[in-house]
Amino acid sequence: MVRVDPASAQDLTAIRALLERSGLPTGDLESTQPEFVVIQREGQVVAAGALQRFGTAALLRSVVVAPGRRGGGLGRSLVSELERRARATQVKRLVLLTETAADFFARQGFGTIERGRVPQDMQASEEFRSLCPSAAICMAKDLADST
Numbered sequence: 618m619v620r621v622d623p624a625s626a627q628d629l630t631a632i633r634a635l636l637e638r639s640g641l642p643t644g645d646l647e648s649t650q651p652e653f654v655v656i657q658r659e660g661q662v663v664a665a666g667a668l669q670r671f672g673t674a675a676l677l678r679s680v681v682v683a684p685g686r687r688g689g690g691l692g693r694s695l696v697s698e699l700e701r702r703a704r705a706t707q708v709k710r711l712v713l714l715t716e717t718a719a720d721f722f723a724r725q726g727f728g729t730i731e732r733g734r735v736p737q738d739m740q741a742s743e744e745f746r747s748l749c750p751s752a753a754i755c756m757a758k759d760l761a762d763s764t
């Protein structure tokens with residue numbers, strides 16, 4: 618089983634570098650403080666992902682696997698651990714925006730939704746308003762409905 622741990626403060630520099638390398642937004646990380654988890658190999662962060670909470674919904678964001686480590690199940694492990702953490706803290710719905718990985722998330726049970734169906738406070742977040750272009754696909758998964 619792949620070990621997925623909560624990120625420490627020291628991991629944030631490596632997480633930021635991974636996100637930047639893959640073209641994912643980092644400009645709002647300090648102001649929003651998403652809850653990151655990481656996967657490490659030989660002491661290095663090789664994958665990361667986060668939850669940003671909005672009441673009973675959460676934005677699943679900043680999911681990234683180092684380019685040389687893709688295709689080995691790390692991305693799937695990250696998403697299932699973030700989902701487990703969300704369920705454990707009464708989050709009922711996960712929402713995400715993606716430009717390149719819609720099929721990956723569809724395999725994890727996410728379906729495409731219109732942005733207008735997302736809670737207002739989430740729509741007002743920096744990730745929704747400016748960091749991800751409006752071309753990004755919005756997807757969601759209802760945790761209450763799945764096992």
Ligand SMILES: CC(C)(COP(=O)(O)OP(=O)(O)OC[C@H]1O[C@@H](n2cnc3c(N)ncnc32)[C@H](O)[C@@H]1OP(=O)(O)O)[C@@H](O)C(=O)NCCC(=O)NCCS
Binds near residue numbers: 717
């Ligand atoms: C998307 C990403 C996190 C996937 O990580 P990964 O470790 O390669 O994914 P996994 O190996 O766990 O793949 C799980 C399944 O999804 C498939 N898959 C992986 N990436 C995919 C993609 N971009 N599109 C479609 N399918 C994909 C895999 O083939 C695998 O299929 P299987 O169920 O038949 O085995 C990784 O490619 C990445 O970091 N991309 C750049 C950042 C990004 O776009 N993040 C999403 C926005 S938040």
